[in-house]
Amino acid sequence: MLTVSNLSFYFGGRAIFEGANLQIKPKDKIGLIGLNGMGKSTLLRLIVGEYQPDAGSISKAGDCTIGFLNQDLLSYQTEDSILAVALQAFERENFLQKEIDKVLHEMEVNYKDELVEKLGHLQDEFTHLGGYGIQSKAEEILEGLGFKTEELHKPLKQFSGGWRMRVMLAKLLLQKPSLLLLDEPTNHLDLPSIQWVEKYIQNYENSVVVVSHDREFLDNVCGTTVEVSQAKLWSYPGNYSFYVEEKALRNEIQRGAYENQQAQIRQTERFIERFKAKATKARQVQSRVKALNRMELIDDVIDASAKVHFKFKFGVNPGRNVFSLENVSKSYGDKVILKNTTTAIERGDKIALIGANGKGKSTLLRIIAGTESVEGERKLGHNVNFSFYAQHQLESLHVDETLLDELKYADGGKTETELRSVLGCFLFNGEDVFKKIKVLSGGEKSRVALAKVLISEANFLLLDEPTNHLDMQSVNILIQALEQYEGTYVVVSHDRHFVSQVANKIWYIEDYEIKEYPGTYDEFEEWYEENRKSLASTPPAPSIETVTKKVEASAPIKTSLSSNAIKKLEREIAEVEAKITDLENKKVAFEAKLADPEIYKDPQVLQKTNNDYEALKVELQKANDLWEIKMMELEA
Template sequence: MISITNLSYYLGSRALYENASLHIKPNQKIGLIGLNGTGKSTLLRIINGEYQADGGTISKAGDVTLGFLNQDLLSYQTEDSILSVAMQAFERQNKLQKQIDEVLHEMETDYKDELVDKLGKLQEEFEALDGYSVQSRAEEIMEGLGFSTEDLQKPLRQFSGGWRMRVMLAKLLLQKPSLLMLDEPTNHLDLPSIQWVEKYIQTYEGAVIVVSHDREFLDNVIDVTVEVANAKLNYYAGNYSFYLEEKALRNEIQKGAYENQQAKIRQTERFIERFKAQATKAKQAQSRVKQLARMERVDDVIDESARVNFKFQFSTQPGRHILHLDDVTKAYGPKKILTRADIRLERGDKVALIGANGRGKSTLLRIISGSEPVNEGNRQLGHNVSFSFYAQHQLESLSVEDTLLDELKHANPTKSEGELRGVLGCFLFSNDEVFKKIKVLSGGEKSRVALAKVLLSQANFLLLDEPTNHLDMQSVNILIQALEQYEGTYVVVSHDRYFVSQIANKIWYIEDEQIKEYHGTYDEYEWWMEERKAGKAEAPPAPTKPAATNGAVNGKKSGSDDERREWQKTLKKLNQQAEESETKIGQLEERKKRLETELADPATYGDDKLMQAKNDEYSRVKAQISQLQDEWETAMLEAEEWEKKLA
């Protein structure tokens, strides 16, 4: 269908492609993968004719049509309805419909045979092109991509960039090109829409090339993986999981060949060095020199699996209870998001908040952070909880004139330049790249800097809204490693199923204006949802609220005077316990700070015994603080219940 032969393309002196070849067959589903900057999007633009290759040929069959979804389409705006924009895909049908309408209008005043014949021919062609069903097909695809029936008549200009991208995707799908090229299509889709697109591509009659960082999406839609590496297009006859296994095997074979060749080169060089000055062996030595010059060298395997080697820590240990949303109601005008919703978050919870767009996931994160007011209800943060919030709009808050090092220094002034370089190295910024200014970074690079800032903030509670958007697979893997070793609590909103499956031990979703919780991994949740849809599993119970203990019936206070006096004594005792715990925590925190200063003193770490003693004491103090924080929080919660009883 399309044959790419010996393709070369240069950016200045750097070769993005050099003698690269690929043959695209009809109905093939190809995943184009590779590190950021290797030229994946560039290849799509070369195939589309936007960029001209510096060498090689691209041959296309005469009847091949192309459709290209790319991020540039985000800027397209019009006052036309989104349904009209999508139906621009039916160029011939739209033209015929206009001509039919004109003939019918003319026939209202002049009913002559020529017009009847003309109308018959137009209608015949229109019917042959399935013109009478094009609108219903457009509506079906638009609704599959998440638009409501009411949305379809709204002008495109009213929608955000992500929703405009969906309209452009719908238009491409309706055009049904021979080759559909999709550049990061899942970036602006929610989970139900991603799953719908997966099913559509699986049955798509044409060929597809997709660039995506979503591993599960690739596994579900592609049957061929093409890796862009070393200016070549490397072909793997399987999906992404197959590629990982096959590449590991190829790397093992290549590593063995490289090491064998290096051993042979060393042996040959020793022979040349030993015998080049001897007359009887000089000819043989010269022959070996020529042999080395002619030898086609095997490249060593480059390890592309970046690993996090930095410990992300926080200085303040929170209490057992991190957050309680109590009877929270949130609405925007008539649109209700939450109604008397209740949820609790405990220390160590790793929560993924998932679901369709428009359900209120980002709103819930803002409510948790305190930046979004609620109509009713309470938000209670636990003792010593400090949080950091990552969202896409916060990329704009990066100081554009700062270097990467400066930006991270603002996030944590206590870290040395070496430590900050280590963190930037984890997020794929090395050597002189750390001195780049924020303003020259791409969207994905800014995302990595913002994520590094969040993890450096020493917060013990993280809120992350779509952190994997604009990250390549290597960066997503780094974030997974960082979150796996993070000892705090977090709530993450993400539509990347592989990412969620790796980092979450609880799943939250919003249903019937309530926050529902599934205790388990994403894979378990997905299985349970399938069972539930099939009617084989019940919905999990809504998070239970504490039993009412306010002692009031029909507005009247209950309990005799003697009982109430006992209750007051209990409340007073609990408050005293909380105050005593708080005082002890303050004293221990001071001791902990002094120990930290002593541990940093050369006189301490120069003496092994003293260092060990100080370390042991530091560990004991930390454990005592943690225990007292739990006791303080338990006393405060019990006191709160007794206060309600006495109210």
């Protein structure tokens, strides 16, 4: 469908691509990966024709249509509603609708046979194209991407850049091009929307090339992984996890070949140096010189998963209780975020705060940091020294300072050698440390800001979307840093791989309360899915009205009962109440058991406990229903 042949492209004298090749076949799902600056977005722009190759070619089939989602679309604004913008995807259908309206208007004053015939043709084509269903399709995709029904008729310009990007994605998905090019589509999506896009791409009938640093997303949607490295395109016939394993094997082979070649080069150079002055060896020396010049050099392996070591030190150690909220409420006008919620953070907690956008995750971080006013009690623990990382803090970097001087603002008493070592961990090596902040990319600024937070000697960290704009190598470094960090932190992130590596507790906001799961993200996901299935299979508790109807529909109740009958009914009610008390005690015991971290070490025990707990809740609901019926009989 599309072929990249011997592609070369240079930027400022630097080879971005040199002799690169790639073939995209129908229905391919390709994940395009590589370090920042290697040329992933450049390749997409070359494919759509925004850039022209310096050599080689990009050829596509005549019927191949291309849709391109890129970060430039963030700046697009219009007074049109988001639904109207999404519907722009249906060019032919929109044209036909205007023509139909025009003909109908003309027929009001001039009813002619040719107009009737024209209208029939227009309506037939409109129906054939599915024109009457385009609005419902657009609404379905917009709502899948996180928009509420009542928001669909609001102007696009009222929404932030991230939400505008979702509208552009919706428009692109509705167009259904032969080849869909997605540059960081998950950057502005929350977890439910990411999962929705995953399912959509999995079922997408055409080809997709996606640039992403989200490992879980790539694993779930891609059947081929293409790495941009050393100005070439390297294909791996599998998802990202397959790529990691296969890359390790290729690296091992390449490293062996590189070392063997280097040894051969050193041996040849020693021979040349030793015998270059001997006339009797002149022919052999010349032969080896020519062999060296003809040799095709093997590149050394670039290790993108390098191990790093951080040395954290705290000025003071905090007490056991790091932070607490007691009966806290927060709202913005009619929008309620939290209502009478209570929670606590203890020393050593590594908490990931997850959930959909708009639930109040960033607001909660600001409440913890003390920059948001609340009703209720907010309490910071003894000797707690916190540091807060958020995207807007990139703006507070001193743009005219060098990286080295910027880290000195974080203090911590580190020497210049130690600061250079920290910057090295964040991929700033050699002369990079003397670059000015103002010349850095968004991802590089993020790495500097994170480095400042990590060397601040804070024993409590608040991290709001720290992986945004980071490539996979930088995310890997941040994971290693947090694994070695002995303090406490709360992190907001939609990157499931990152969360699964760094969190030992999961927080989520539900019914305006902070809910906690005492385990890892993978355990939480399994528990949440099982819990959701159980709730879906359990019939809802009957309302009082339903119970009343059941009683009224049963055998007629005497208006006057004998004293023996009343005593019997009271005895039955007492028995049910005793049973309810016993079941409620068991429920409390189960909840205590599920709150014990030890149970999560054995998945089988955890599964059985969860199943028993759900069965107990059903039994308790039935007992409560029976008690209500007996009480209504007694009252009657």
